[in-house]
Amino acid sequence: MYRAPVSEIAFTLKEVAGLADVQAHADHTEVSDDLVLAILEEAGRFAAEEIAPLNTVGDRQGTRLEDGAVTTAPGWKEAYRAWAEGGWNSLTGPEEHGGQALPMMLQAAALEMWNSGSMAFAIGPTLTAGAVEALEKHASPYLQETYLPKLVSGEWMGTMNLTEPQAGSDLNALRARAERAEDGTYRIFGQKIFITYGEHDLTDNIIHLVLARLPDAPAGTRGISLFLVPKFFVNPDGSLGECNDVRCAGVEHKLGIHGSPTCTMAFGDGDGAVGWLIGEENRGLACMFTMMNNARLAVGIQGLGVAERATQQALAYALDRRQGRAPGADGAGMSPIADHPDIKRSLLSMQAWTQVARAICYANAHAIDMARLAGEAERRHWNERAAMLTPIAKALSTDIGVEVASLGVQIHGGMGYVEETGAAQHFRDARIAPIYEGTNGIQSIDLVLRKLPLSGGEHLQGLLDELAAVAAAARDDGREGFEPMGVALQRALADLRGAADWMLRAQAEGRQAEALAGATPFLRLMGLTLGAALLAKGALASDADESAGAHRIVLARYFAASHLGETGALAAQIATASDVVLAYRAEA
Amino acid sequence: MYRAPVSEIAFTLKEVAGLADVQAHADHTEVSDDLVLAILEEAGRFAAEEIAPLNTVGDRQGTRLEDGAVTTAPGWKEAYRAWAEGGWNSLTGPEEHGGQALPMMLQAAALEMWNSGSMAFAIGPTLTAGAVEALEKHASPYLQETYLPKLVSGEWMGTMNLTEPQAGSDLNALRARAERAEDGTYRIFGQKIFITYGEHDLTDNIIHLVLARLPDAPAGTRGISLFLVPKFFVNPDGSLGECNDVRCAGVEHKLGIHGSPTCTMAFGDGDGAVGWLIGEENRGLACMFTMMNNARLAVGIQGLGVAERATQQALAYALDRRQGRAPGADGAGMSPIADHPDIKRSLLSMQAWTQVARAICYANAHAIDMARLAGEAERRHWNERAAMLTPIAKALSTDIGVEVASLGVQIHGGMGYVEETGAAQHFRDARIAPIYEGTNGIQSIDLVLRKLPLSGGEHLQGLLDELAAVAAAARDDGREGFEPMGVALQRALADLRGAADWMLRAQAEGRQAEALAGATPFLRLMGLTLGAALLAKGALASDADESAGAHRIVLARYFAASHLGETGALAAQIATASDVVLAYRAEA
Known part of the structure; x- marks a missing residue:
């Protein structure tokens, strides 16, 4: 059971994080308080009614890899499609490609709720959003026209292919290689690991963004280029053609977020995966950083979303479960454990930490919005503010996710350690967020x-x-x-x-x-x-x-x-x- | 891979926790430094070579319940029997029933190593030890003669049946009932949950210690009695007779310690499970506290054992895994991550916290030994010392287990989140210890x-x-x-x-x-x-x-x-x- 904390979210956006600054800007005159509330309520409804119920089945059934195809858990495909059709993938997308160009602050708020619903579900669209941003800022008009509309709508999903076995935190060590083809495209060869939603059945096509090296590239991170590698080629009329030379070679067995397939991707087992360059050769890292900065905030919001869900669940349990007698209790029976001082302290910590994560993540989104909207004079200030808040939003909020989920397990006592209550799932799911995206x-x-x-x-x-x-x-x-x-x-x-x-x-x-x-x-x-x-x-x-x-x-x-x-x-x-x-x- | 830290354990026993005080006592003149070291080395060898390799299969295959019978993971039965035959179950057991009557400090040290090998394995004998102590202190000569020798040797295992769905931390709420039978035995009826090793195939008989209420018992904890309920009756010649009216009605699906079956036990589905009173009627809680106090230290040692294993694994990974260049690194290649200052800090925290847990748990064992050995004048002092250290040993060490295992996952990066490395298993296993035994x-x-x-x-x-x-x-x-x-x-x-x-x-x-x-x-x-x-x-x-x-x-x-x-x-x-x-x- 999850109930979207819409009024608390609205309060935090407005009174703590500075939404009014964004609303005051000429680009966002349409973002009235009423619109904000309507969006939050509708997103909250979808998160609570459509996504949250999928969290358990995603955890228990996970995903299935068979003959290179990944099947998600029952109900996930339908929910994803309903979600995309509801326009939820396109909140911040560019208007010229069908997006709604709403402030990042609203996206952050909605993302919190998707993550409370199911972190494993919400992480897919996060990666698509990164791909949209990289293409919007760095890709050629051809790539933008071919891919952006369907990535913005959510009809297709995007992925981010950085990690290789020997290159995790250190991108200097990347080995995947790219060769120039005569038609201006490239052929990509190499293996990538830990690719979130690298293969799945939620969408008809998957657009991989892949880091690789050209043969004559300088060593280190100045020799890395970014390529777009579609799962299926796109015909001139927009229909899907043949399959590219890319396949899912394995799916990880993970501690948590089982609903989300974490894939080993093999590019170029045959003649090479066909890729299109994004931006300039050897400048791929700059493009990738575009994706990564917002992805870092999005991961922070995962910590927030799980913390909120774990807190709601622990609170409900503590009000229901009766043991012992609390100091000053009336009547004869056992007290709800929520009345015991030590449990009160834990509940307060959970709620306070969750609100800390929310306030910092939304303040970070505010700075990102302001940097986009600001005139010359203020842009640097807001870019620096966003830059400074991002590592804090990512690291602190994800630590909070684990700490709060752990308190949630503890409040459940023995019931927290058996999987049926779901408290343990939050603890397992949350544990990845302090690790990935840096x-x-x-x-x-x-x-x-x-x-x-x-x-x-x-x-x-x-x-x-x-x-x-x-x-x-x-x-x-x-x-x-x-x-x-x-x-x-x-x-x-x-x-x-x-x-x-x-x-x-x-x-x-x-x-x-x-x-x-x-x-x-x-x-x-x-x-x-x-x-x-x-x-x-x-x-x-x-x-x-x-x-x-x-x-x-x-x-x-x-x-x-x-x-x-x-x-x-x-x-x-x-x-x-x-x-x-x-x-x-x-x-x- | 686990290597028993024998010399560090010996140093801590001797120089930090006060083993010499125990060795100086007339009851333990045989406990020379050489004997201590020989026991630690042999226990360490068994833990590393026989138990540690079972940890992964126990986690992956867990236990299987079929027709009321629980099968443990492949290799577990053989390892348990070899362990018991090696005399490891009887270290502290009473000599008159075949035990070695060695100091609790040695038991604590060995228990650390069993837990580093596999927490799910080590928890079974911990419960047997509690049953031995309760019987030794409170049971009739008949019960002692019938059950103690085989519980001391480990040929049979013991369990502890407290928890019911409505009575977790609050034993006032216990409902299981006992009726007096004409032959002086009792009939037990009721359901108990979260019974560790309540049913399994490691031993031929299982001796349940069960809390229940007599019909005329006062309300609250002063109306609880403790009963011995064997799985199989014991014939006068010591052979096993028919099955008692007790069965395993379910096994929990848990976050961790999958190798250890956590059972729902149904007593008296038929005419009533036959039980023998331990101690006096309505005084069961005092008997149970005998078991629980030492069990609390044993649970603290679980935190210690997992922390040590997680630390060893993270250290090995950090020395092997290369990423980036550490400050002041020689040569051209990537540095082991163990050379990066931030990782050094994490490794130091893991090692220091582990040693804190070890020192406190061993000091607690020292106090227990001294209380047993002390003359009238000093007994109160050492009983109070043991009483004061026990909650700290239990709570701090188990928090340390979770914190250290979490740092271990983090040091492994993405590899820590996939189950194949085992770092995540420590994190899952450790999480129960802050919950159970209070x-x-x-x-x-x-x-x-x-x-x-x-x-x-x-x-x-x-x-x-x-x-x-x-x-x-x-x-x-x-x-x-x-x-x-x-x-x-x-x-x-x-x-x-x-x-x-x-x-x-x-x-x-x-x-x-x-x-x-x-x-x-x-x-x-x-x-x-x-x-x-x-x-x-x-x-x-x-x-x-x-x-x-x-x-x-x-x-x-x-x-x-x-x-x-x-x-x-x-x-x-x-x-x-x-x-x-x-x-x-x-x-x-």
């Missing part, structure tokens, strides 16, 4: 080495000043519990400023290895502080006399009084543990 | 409400003084890195003293609900501090010029500089978050 370690390194130094560190200062204003407003608000919340936030901000200074100084002084050693605790420190500030921002905009508002204030107070306290230890750890870390030799 | 929330409540106040809080003070002596010794040691370690430990101890005072005051002032709200962070705070002190104790006893000693010092320094810093936030959280927690209403 491990969370890599996100942390990206934040520390590439994002903190943006504009010489000034972008970071501006962001911290914004958070400091929230902290001061909370401290001075006057309502019950706000002052300690503001003070806790100010303390956390001081920790964050100190750690950021340390990080920038370490890099300026050539002690890059020390910065790397502290990257993971730094991302968590920054994410905690940012998250607490966004919860406080929401609390400031909430009415304590109204039930949802009072709940938001409780969450913000709880988070500031509990989890936020970790920032001091994280800041200290960054400064003091790095020499021990670097001195460590694993082989000893 | 959830970790219940352990925290036990620590705060029942253990902190022992001897009016004086036992705690004595323990803290011991830890303070370690901190002072570290601060004054003079070797590189020891001073900050000692200072960090002193700070943590101050946090712990403050939080413990707060907890005892809250209870003295009738604010029990507040104490409950802070119980989970308190247990972690105490566990972190205790763990860091034990690592420091090991470091103080180590030679920095010797490779293993240098490694121990690095782990202790790293843990003090990183994870230990969390204590300040935990102490603050206990004092400041409890009012928000209590004000929270889940139903809102």
